[in-house]
Amino acid sequence: EDKVVQSPLSLVVHEGDTVTLNCSYEVTNFRSLLWYKQEKKAPTFLFMLTSSGIEKKSGRLSSILDKKELFSILNITATQTGDSAVYLCAVESLGGSQGNLIFGKGTKLSVKP
Amino acid sequence: DGGITQSPKYLFRKEGQNVTLSCEQNLNHDAMYWYRQDPGQGLRLIYYSQIVNDFQKGDIAEGYSVSREKKESFPLTVTSAQKNPTAFYLCASSHRGLNEQFFGPGTRLTVL
Numbered sequence: 001e002d003k004v005v006q007s008p009l010s011l012v013v014h015e016g017d018t019v020t021l022n023c024s025y026e027v028t029n030f031r032s033l034l035w036y037k038q039e040k041k042a043p044t045f046l047f048m049l050t051s052s053g054i055e056k057k058s059g060r061l062s063s064i065l066d067k068k069e070l071f072s073i074l075n076i077t078a079t080q081t082g083d084s085a086v087y088l089c090a091v092e093s094l095g096g097s098q099g100n101l102i103f104g105k106g107t108k109l110s111v112k113p
Numbered sequence: 114d115g116g117i118t119q120s121p122k123y124l125f126r127k128e129g130q131n132v133t134l135s136c137e138q139n140l141n142h143d144a145m146y147w148y149r150q151d152p153g154q155g156l157r158l159i160y161y162s163q164i165v166n167d168f169q170k171g172d173i174a175e176g177y178s179v180s181r182e183k184k185e186s187f188p189l190t191v192t193s194a195q196k197n198p199t200a201f202y203l204c205a206s207s208h209r210g211l212n213e214q215f216f217g218p219g220t221r222l223t224v225l
Contacts, residue, residue: 009153032212042117042203042216043156088155092212100144100212105155 002027004091006104014112017079021107023089024071033065033072034101036088043088046074079111116140117217119204124222126191126198134189134220136204143209145187149173150201150219159202162187163209191222199224 004025013019025033032050036043047056049065049072056063060079065072076083086108090101117138126132136145144163148156158171162181176195181187187206191198201221205214 034212036216041218045213045215048213090156100146100161100207101158101214103148103156105153 002091002093002102004089004102004104006087006089006107008107009105010108010110012110012112013079015080017111018075018077019079019109021074021076021087021089021109022071023073023104025089025091025102026070027091027093027102029094030067031092031094034090034092035063035072035074036090038086038088038106039084046087076109079109081111081113084109084111117204117206117215119202119217119220121220122218124220126222126224128224129193131190131192132222134191134202134204134222136187136189136217137185138187138204138206138215138217139185140206140215141184142206142215143184144207145181146205146207146214147171147177147179147187147189148203148205150203156203159189198222 007022032048034048035046047063052067060077063074086106088106089104092100120135146161147159150156157173159177160179162168165184168179168181178190201219203219204217207214
């Protein structure tokens with residue numbers, strides 16, 4: 001059975017800290033891995049990763065994929081209170097009857113001032 | 114502005130009633146999806162549609178029904194057969210064959 005596991009499930013840090021969120025997966029016919037940020041309602045897209053070892057970067061956020069070890073990390077440096085959200089990892093698997101994306105349960109990040 | 118809209122924002126239902134959640138998009142996306150989100154459970158796929166007049170069951174389709182008569186619209190009906198319908202429902206869309214899904218603001222359904 002395809003699955004995506006995120007860790008930790010929740011995390012509390014102080015402003016300025018650096019955090020690393022983890023996402024491991026077991027899927028057949030892997031195509032890509034996506035990160036989303038969900039603050040209150042609609043998840044918003046952060047990154048899509050398809051190749052191992054190539055870092056994607058946007059401001060203080062960065063992410064990398066390891067297709068050999070089947071995981072990805074999302075790094076946030078110099079955290080701010082506005083980074084508080086649930087971060088969702090999703091993996092796209094080709095074929096099957098479950099649609100396109102398999103989501104993890106998310107990591108809830110709380111950044112304290 | 115292009116985007117996805119869901120209505121209503123909040124919905125209350127009595128046990129035994131069917132309710133329909135609306136999802137509309139003007140992004141010209143072929144594919145549309147319905148997810149359910151419960152606390153600590155992440156997003157679970159209910160139904161998806163890759164093209165008009167066609168849709169497929171996801172992981173948790175029991176107690177739900179959908180239709181896709183128009184490209185822009187993908188309404189979800191929560192039937193009385195759904196045992197535990199209280200949840201946050203998210204609709205998404207994407208270009209067919211592409212994996213980046215855009216999400217609507219969600220509908221929070223509470224069964225009284």
